[in-house]
Amino acid sequence: MVGTMIEVPRAALLADKIAERAEFFSFGTNDLTQMTMAMSRDDAGKFLPDYIDEKKSAIFTHDPFQSLDKEGVGELMKIAIEKGRKTRPDLKLGICGEHGGDSETIKFCASIGLNYVSCSPFRVPIARLSLAQYEIEKNK
DSSP: OOEEEEOSHHHHHTHHHHTTTOSEEEEEHHHHHHHHHTOOHHHHTTTHHHHHOTTTTOSOSSOTTTSOOTTTHHHHHHHHHHHHHHHOTTOEEEEESGGGGOHHHHHHHHHTTOOEEEOOGGGHHHHHHHHHHHHHHHTO
């Protein structure tokens, strides 16, 4: 199969055109987060705690490099999925990176139609458990 990483907002927005050639998309959510939020995860440690602190600003409810920002990055993913599958209905979709080990991110990705998770080996049990929990909750 031939596919591509979706790591920049423009790729998400042009997913219909990319799907003319690509048989799968793997969302590189770490890079997509950096590009969408215009912040480097290398520098974010200096100011991100203040952005999460409710006493100071509470811009974020959690670290967007640990748990996916569903309102911003997640919306770009939804756009890419909709546009990509409009062009190629059998398009395979996945997530790649550290977000693949976050339970809430896994459940969100399953809810929007992703087919697979690619993550480091020690995160695989978390991903499997999270997906199982999502399926149980969905079928209640």
